[in-house]
Amino acid sequence: MYAWHFTEMPYPGHPDPDTVPSVRVSLPNKHFDPKVGADLYNRYLDEHMVADDLGLNCMLNEHHQTATCLDVAAPLSAAILARQTSKARICVLGNPMSNRDDPVRVAEEMAMVDCISRGRLDAGFVRGVPYEVFAANTNPTQTLERLWEGIDLCVKAWTHRDGCFNFEGKFWHKRSVNIWPTPYQQPHPPVWITGSSDKENIRKVASRGFTFAMFLQPHEKVREMFDAYREASIYDDPEEVRRHIAYMPLVATGENEDEAERLAKKVSWYLGAKTAPQFRNPPGYVPVSFNVNALKGTYSGRTDAVRTRGIDYLKEQGVLMYGTPDQLFEQVKTFYDHVGGFGQLLMMQQAGHMTHEETVKSMTLFAKEVYPRIREEFAFKPAKKGAAAE
Amino acid sequence: MDAWYFTEMPYPHLPPQEAYESDRVNLSNAVFDPEIGAALYNRYLDEYVIADDLGLNSMLNEHHQTPTCLDAAVPLTAAILARETTKGRILVLGNPVANRDDPVRIAEEMAMVDCISRGRLDAGFVRGVPYEIFGSNTNPSQTMERLWDGLDLIIKAWTTRDGPFNYESPHWHKRAINIWPIPYQEPHPPIWTTGSTDGPNVDRVARRGFHFASFLQPHERVRVLFDRYRAAATDEPEAATRRLGFMPIVAVGENEKEAMERAAKLRWFIQSKTAPQFRNPPGYVSVDINVRALKGEFAGRTAAIRQEGMDYLIEKGVVMAGTPDQVIAQVERFYQRVGGFGHLLVMLQAGFLDHEETVRNITLFAKEVYPRIRHLADTAKDDGARPTARTGQA
Numbered sequence: 001m002y003a004w005h006f007t008e009m010p011y012p013g014h015p016d017p018d019t020v021p022s023v024r025v026s027l028p029n030k031h032f033d034p035k036v037g038a039d040l041y042n043r044y045l046d047e048h049m050v051a052d053d054l055g056l057n058c059m060l061n062e063h064h065q066t067a068t069c070l071d072v073a074a075p076l077s078a079a080i081l082a083r084q085t086s087k088a089r090i091c092v093l094g095n096p097m098s099n100r101d102d103p104v105r106v107a108e109e110m111a112m113v114d115c116i117s118r119g120r121l122d123a124g125f126v127r128g129v130p131y132e133v134f135a136a137n138t139n140p141t142q143t144l145e146r147l148w149e150g151i152d153l154c155v156k157a158w159t160h161r162d163g164c165f166n167f168e169g170k171f172w173h174k175r176s177v178n179i180w181p182t183p184y185q186q187p188h189p190p191v192w193i194t195g196s197s198d199k200e201n202i203r204k205v206a207s208r209g210f211t212f213a214m215f216l217q218p219h220e221k222v223r224e225m226f227d228a229y230r231e232a233s234i235y236d237d238p239e240e241v242r243r244h245i246a247y248m249p250l251v252a253t254g255e256n257e258d259e260a261e262r263l264a265k266k267v268s269w270y271l272g273a274k275t276a277p278q279f280r281n282p283p284g285y286v287p288v289s290f291n292v293n294a295l296k297g298t299y300s301g302r303t304d305a306v307r308t309r310g311i312d313y314l315k316e317q318g319v320l321m322y323g324t325p326d327q328l329f330e331q332v333k334t335f336y337d338h339v340g341g342f343g344q345l346l347m348m349q350q351a352g353h354m355t356h357e358e359t360v361k362s363m364t365l366f367a368k369e370v371y372p373r374i375r376e377e378f379a380f381k382p383a384k385k386g387a388a389a390e
Numbered sequence: 391m392d393a394w395y396f397t398e399m400p401y402p403h404l405p406p407q408e409a410y411e412s413d414r415v416n417l418s419n420a421v422f423d424p425e426i427g428a429a430l431y432n433r434y435l436d437e438y439v440i441a442d443d444l445g446l447n448s449m450l451n452e453h454h455q456t457p458t459c460l461d462a463a464v465p466l467t468a469a470i471l472a473r474e475t476t477k478g479r480i481l482v483l484g485n486p487v488a489n490r491d492d493p494v495r496i497a498e499e500m501a502m503v504d505c506i507s508r509g510r511l512d513a514g515f516v517r518g519v520p521y522e523i524f525g526s527n528t529n530p531s532q533t534m535e536r537l538w539d540g541l542d543l544i545i546k547a548w549t550t551r552d553g554p555f556n557y558e559s560p561h562w563h564k565r566a567i568n569i570w571p572i573p574y575q576e577p578h579p580p581i582w583t584t585g586s587t588d589g590p591n592v593d594r595v596a597r598r599g600f601h602f603a604s605f606l607q608p609h610e611r612v613r614v615l616f617d618r619y620r621a622a623a624t625d626e627p628e629a630a631t632r633r634l635g636f637m638p639i640v641a642v643g644e645n646e647k648e649a650m651e652r653a654a655k656l657r658w659f660i661q662s663k664t665a666p667q668f669r670n671p672p673g674y675v676s677v678d679i680n681v682r683a684l685k686g687e688f689a690g691r692t693a694a695i696r697q698e699g700m701d702y703l704i705e706k707g708v709v710m711a712g713t714p715d716q717v718i719a720q721v722e723r724f725y726q727r728v729g730g731f732g733h734l735l736v737m738l739q740a741g742f743l744d745h746e747e748t749v750r751n752i753t754l755f756a757k758e759v760y761p762r763i764r765h766l767a768d769t770a771k772d773d774g775a776r777p778t779a780r781t782g783q784a
Contacts, residue, residue: 011570025566030551034574038505045473045506064498065568072498072570079466080473080506083435101491104525108454108462115428116435116470134566135494135554161420176415176524178455180401180462184424 001343001378003371004059004091005051005363006248007350009044009077011037012269014067022276024066024131037070043356044070045080050360052085054367059091059346064099065135068273075109082117090117093192093213093346094124097150098143099136104177106150107157111183119184124192124213125151131279141284144201146171151191158188192246197221197290199228206232213246213346216271216306218317219338222247226339239381246344247335250314250351252322253365263362264311264322269352271307271314325369332374343380391732391766394449394481395441395752396637397739399434399467401427401457402658412665414456414521427460433745434460435470440749441738442475444756449481449735454489455525458662465499472507480507483582483603483735484514487540488533489526494567496540497547501573509574512601514582515541521668531673534591536561541581548578582635586611587679587688589618596622596630603635603735606660606695608706609727612636616728632767635733636724639703639740641711642754652751653700653711658741660696660708714758721763732767 014023014031048058060077063069071077074092081090090113095106114121127147133140149169156167157179164176183189192211195202205212206229214222226245233241250267254260281291293299306319314320318335321328336342349366350359403426404410410417438448450467453459461467468482480503485496504511517537523530539561546557547569554566573579582601585592595602596619604612616634623630639656643649670680682688695708703709707724710717721734738755739748 026554026568027570028551028553029568029570029572032571034505034509034572037571038508038574041502041506042473065566065570067570070502070571073465073469073495073502075463076465076469076499076502080469083432083470084473100495102526105463105490109466112431112460112463112466115424116431118428119424135564135568137563137565161418163418164416173527174525175527176455178416178419178525180419180455180457181422181427181460182419182424184428186424 001345001374001380002057002089003345003347003366003374004057005048006059006061006346006348007044007047007359008061008063008068008270008348009040009070010270010351011040011067011070012352017272017274020274022279023068023273024275025134025279026276027067031067041070044350045077045084047350047356047359047363048081049084051363051367052081052088054364055087055371056363056367057089057091058085059093061093062096063129064132066131066273068270075106075113078113078121079116082113082120085117085120089120089122091122091192091346092124093122093194094126096128096132097125097154098146099128099132099138100150103150103153103172104157104174104179107154108179110154110189111158111179111181114183114185114189115181117184119189121183121185121189122192122211123189124194125154126194130282130285131275133282133285134279139284140282142171143285144198148204155188155191158183195225197225198287199225202228203232205229207234209234209244211244211246211344213248213344215248215346216250216319218306218319219335222318222339226342230340242341243343243380245342246346247339247342248346248348249318249335250320250322251328251347251349251362251366252320253325253328253362253370254323255365256324257327260322260324260327261311263354263358264315264320266354266358267348267351268311268314268320270348325365328366328370329373329377332370333377336378341378343378345374391734391763392447392769393755393760393763394447394733394735395438396449396451396735396737397434397437397748398451398453398458398659398737399430399460400659400741401430401460402741404457407663412668413458413662414664415524415668416455416665417457421457431460434739435467435474437739437745437748437752438471439474441752441756442471442478444753445477446752446756446760447478447481448475449483451483452486453519454522456521458659465496465503468503468511469506472503472510475507475510479510479512481512481582482514483512483584484516486518486522487515487544488536489518489522489528490540493540493543493562494547494564494569497544498569500544500579501548501569501571504573504575504579505571507574511573511575511579512582513579514584514601514603515544516584520671520674521664523671523674524668529673530671532561533674534588538594545578545581548573585615587675592618593622595619597624599624599633601633601635601733603637603733605637605735606639606708608695608708609724612707612728616731620729629772631730632732632769632772634731635735636707636728636731637735637737638707638724639709640717640736640738640751640755641709642714642717642751642759643712644754646712646716649712649716650700652743652747653709655743655747656737656740657700657703657709659737714754714762717755717759718762721759722766725766730767732769734763
């Protein structure tokens with residue numbers, strides 16, 4: 001199993017959440033102080049460099065118009081890490097393909113990062129979260145279709161080697177595409193995609209051989225989705241299947257239980273970030289059947305529970321893993337058993353008001369005391385004969 | 391006078407030029423070896439860091455589908471320099487707004503670079519060169535409109551502070567825009583744009599108070615453009631002059647022989663070829679300019695720059711080459727001929743000029759030439775007028 005350091009690069013100095021309707025989309029940017037922001041960017045990038053030194057991989061994402069995530073252009077931070085880290089793989093998870101207007105540019109950006117890092121890029125693509133539909137002014141009923149069409153165009157641009165090609169899709173019409181540079185990795189960097197409840201989409205991810213990732217979901221739900229992925233995977237070797245499955249919890253490692261609990265409360269800041277109701281479920285973003293189920297109460301309380309039920313509940317569900325190194329190891333193992341195994345542990349080790357010192361201490365403890373045991377316990381066995389190549 | 395180090399990040403390891411139709415657009419990327427490309431990217435970035443150490447500013451650009459320029463996404467390299475340089479300003483010249491589909495994303499990218507660099511960004515915007523119409527599939531008759539429409543949207547995104555705004559224009563329809571982060575500099579980074587023949591566009595740039603730069607043009611042409619800018623600017627000619635930039639190819643040597651060998655290598659850049667069908671897509675320039683071209687007004691100019699010898703290029707100011715004293719004299723002569731300018735954008739690397747030679751070229755320019763041309767334009771005078779960091783720290 002591989003572990004990845006992650007922070008959403010929050011700007012936690014925004015006004016008291018109780019005094020504003022939303023920290024996303026509409027919180028006026030006058031609350032952003034560029035001096036504070038400049039320090040935060042550089043600090044978070046420094047922490048990724050520390051993670052690289054410690055032997056962890058780096059994961060980056062992007063969001064827009066929100067105080068929870070200052071990384072509004074993940075290709076930029078990925079380019080920086082391509083130069084400033086030396087060992088880690090760099091996973092962009094992901095490029096919001098549906099809300100980006102030009103998949104060929106995304107292909108160029110990722111190819112550049114892959115070259116600069118000498119083949120250390122994992123390239124993720126996402127449809128974009130519901131609240132981002134507003135400022136992107138995209139059609140929420142089409143974002144999933146756009147995601148897949150954009151990936152097809154991007155992969156074609158990465159792999160086409162005989163001059164110019166044309167592309168006629170539903171959303172994109174391109175002529176004479178022949179990108180320079182091409183990616184460093186051949187035929188192209190590993191592709192990752194996220195999901196939470198859409199099984200049809202998960203089967204599509206599996207059938208393409210892409211890595212599937214889930215973030216901050218209770219273990220029963222994760223099990224259900226991972227099972228769907230495993231059933232549809234193109235890989236014959238179960239180890240290859242496992243290698244392509246990723247999960248992200250919040251992670252806080254402490255020298256003792258008190259320290260871990262204090263950090264766990266701090267890192268849970270992320271779950272409390274508030275989105276005004278009108279930005280949560282734009283019409284058409286999820287299928288009608290989902291909205292029917294939601295109205296019937298199928299999902300009622302799950303999101304609220306994650307937001308409000310406290311860190312013991314979160315720990316039990318595997319949304320938050322915290323404790324001493326021994327306890328953390330046990331929690332990863334328990335979660336692993338609950339969900340039927342996975343291969344990539346994406347760890348949100350920084351959020352909210354966690355300071356630089358706290359973050360470095362927690363990630364160092366994890367990297368030195370927990371990660372070696374995880375790597376050994378869940379080591380990938382050599383691929384069996386006849387397994388599909390990556 | 392401010393100087394800005396520049397390389398277009400070429401990939402010069404190509405088949406013989408007779409063996410293919412065009413360097414641009416359709417030269418198959420099968421020619422690109424990622425192993426060599428990776429080494430080149432990292433080498434060029436190292437050279438920028440060295441230029442910064444030596445007191446030069448950095449200029450970056452982007453082009454697409456061409457081995458003459460591996461920087462296909464300039465916000466990425468600007469972000470890297472924002473982290474890896476410490477003193478110099480970073481000029482992106484420029485973002486091809488007309489061919490980028492979302493100006494708000496450009497506003498976000500530039501704001502991020504400005505924050506990471508703590509206010510060292512100069513943000514340039516261009517319409518994109520003619521051959522880029524093909525890969526981007528944009529309408530050549532609309533790129534100028536799109537450039538200005540996009541620029542208005544970017545500035546509005548950078549400067550609106552009180553919550554979401556909507557934007558309705560011929561090319562972009564946006565809702566609920568409220569970007570995080572905003573730029574470090576208040577109200578926004580200095581804006582640059584480029585031009586070569588379009589007079590009315592120069593007037594527009596001047597009236598908005600943006601910086602204007604011209605690349606690799608003969609001094610007579612540059613004079614016309616710079617005079618037009620000064621005439622249209624709303625402030626004093628002396629102040630307007632300080633917003634003007636020019637880019638020559640520059641080769642400095644310990645002696646003339648070394649300099650001329652270096653210049654011959656750098657000339658690779660102007661000898662790259664673009665197939666005829668990619669040079670002037672219908673509608674890219676105005677009917678008037680095409681009429682003048684057919685009447686022969688521009689005849690031979692581009693061909694001359696490609697074919698004439700080094701003496702011609704040096705006389706025109708397109709190349710500045712020689713010992714430090716000779717280069718200083720050439721900068722001074724060009725300065726006089728064009729009526730003055732504030733920013734010398736120096737292409738000190740191109741083609742097969744290797745790392746050692748490039749570093750030598752940068753070092754000689756930075757140590758022997760730059761200190762002795764700084765007095766030409768008192769750009770320091772503009773420090774107060776520049777957008778400044780809102781905390782008062784420049």
